[in-house]
Amino acid sequence: MSQKIAKPFLKWAGGKTQLLHDIENKFPYQKDDTLTYIEPFVGAGSVLFWVLNHFPNIKTVVINDINEDLIQTYQIIKNNVQALIPLLKEWENEYHQLVQKKEYYYAKRTLFNTRHSDAVTQTALFIFLNKTCFNGLYRVNKKNHYNVPIGSYKTPLICDEENLYAVNQALKKVEILNGDFEHTIDFITKNTVFYLDPPYKPLSQSSSFKAYSQYDFNDQAQIRLKEFCDTLDAKNCKWILSNSDVKSVNPNNHFFDDLYEKYHINRVSAKRNINANPTKRVKLTESLIAN
Ligand SMILES: C[S@@+](CC[C@H](N)C(=O)[O-])C[C@H]1O[C@@H](n2cnc3c(N)ncnc32)[C@H](O)[C@@H]1O
Numbered sequence: 001m002s003q004k005i006a007k008p009f010l011k012w013a014g015g016k017t018q019l020l021h022d023i024e025n026k027f028p029y030q031k032d033d034t035l036t037y038i039e040p041f042v043g044a045g046s047v048l049f050w051v052l053n054h055f056p057n058i059k060t061v062v063i064n065d066i067n068e069d070l071i072q073t074y075q076i077i078k079n080n081v082q083a084l085i086p087l088l089k090e091w092e093n094e095y096h097q098l099v100q101k102k103e104y105y106y107a108k109r110t111l112f113n114t115r116h117s118d119a120v121t122q123t124a125l126f127i128f129l130n131k132t133c134f135n136g137l138y139r140v141n142k143k144n145h146y147n148v149p150i151g152s153y154k155t156p157l158i159c160d161e162e163n164l165y166a167v168n169q170a171l172k173k174v175e176i177l178n179g180d181f182e183h184t185i186d187f188i189t190k191n192t193v194f195y196l197d198p199p200y201k202p203l204s205q206s207s208s209f210k211a212y213s214q215y216d217f218n219d220q221a222q223i224r225l226k227e228f229c230d231t232l233d234a235k236n237c238k239w240i241l242s243n244s245d246v247k248s249v250n251p252n253n254h255f256f257d258d259l260y261e262k263y264h265i266n267r268v269s270a271k272r273n274i275n276a277n278p279t280k281r282v283k284l285t286e287s288l289i290a291n
Pocket residue numbers: 012013014015016017040041042043044045046047064065066067179180181182197198199200212213215216217
């Protein structure tokens with residue numbers, strides 16, 4: 001199969017495709033540099049795939065996320081994509097043929113939530129739900145049960161075979177970790193850059209979107225992350241961090257300005273689209289902070 005450029009294989013709230021251009025401009029290394037890239041909150045990995053495609057001499061790449069199901073999916077695509085593809089194809093065929101899709105979707109969701117299947121099946125379920133659910137959301141409750149309803153797609157692309165093979169190849173040089181972001185510190189070498197994309201601080205109580213995993217990311221965690229950035233800075237690592245711009249909705253909210261006063265804070269515009277109502281998808285500014 002001809003080698004295609006690998007791109008994100010999931011829809012993920014907070015996907016960085018919109019901000020990619022600003023992140024590229026801030027990126028502290030050039031195309032031919034040798035570097036180590038670490039992404040402790042990888043999600044769907046839009047910046048990861050840009051890095052993998054853009055830096056042919058990259059030495060070490062490390063990704064991490066606290067979400068076990070997500071990380072298992074990366075590991076299976078890296079190590080066993082051959083087993084994954086036939087299963088996804090079979091389910092795609094079955095799904096496209098159904099007029100009434102509800103029963104099929106909810107049966108897959110229930111099976112996913114038992115978490116008793118083998119790793120390949122569990123990964124196929126994860127991808128299937130991501131491609132067929134409402135808005136490509138990943139949201140779990142406190143029991144880690146995925147609870148997103150069915151989406152209205154008639155013939156969604158569930159098995160993007162070409163891209164899955166490209167991702168399989170691209171991940172060959174990637175170390176894949178599952179845990180808290182702080183553990184990634186062990187992988188620092190010379191010329192290391194971190195891109196940090198934590199769950200955003202909510203702009204208001206009602207906009208709070210705690211969907212990625214059963215673990216909360218509260219203000220205490222935001223402060224712990226800033227201390228982590230201080231440690232990286234002391235170790236001469238470069239880092240770029242994105243977050244919400246709380247000041248844009250409340251001019252008196254100096255949370256990030258105070259926390260990151262030692263560093264460079266840029267406000268960049270980005271269209272957020274995790275809102276269920278398309279008319280409410282507004283242009284907002286976000287913070288892009290770097291050392
Ligand atoms: C904003 S998303 C990342 C979006 C991603 N960069 C993209 O382009 O799609 C934040 C990620 O952080 C993960 N996360 C939450 N708490 C974490 C923690 N303490 N350590 C590591 N990852 C965490 C979530 O599971 C989620 O995937």
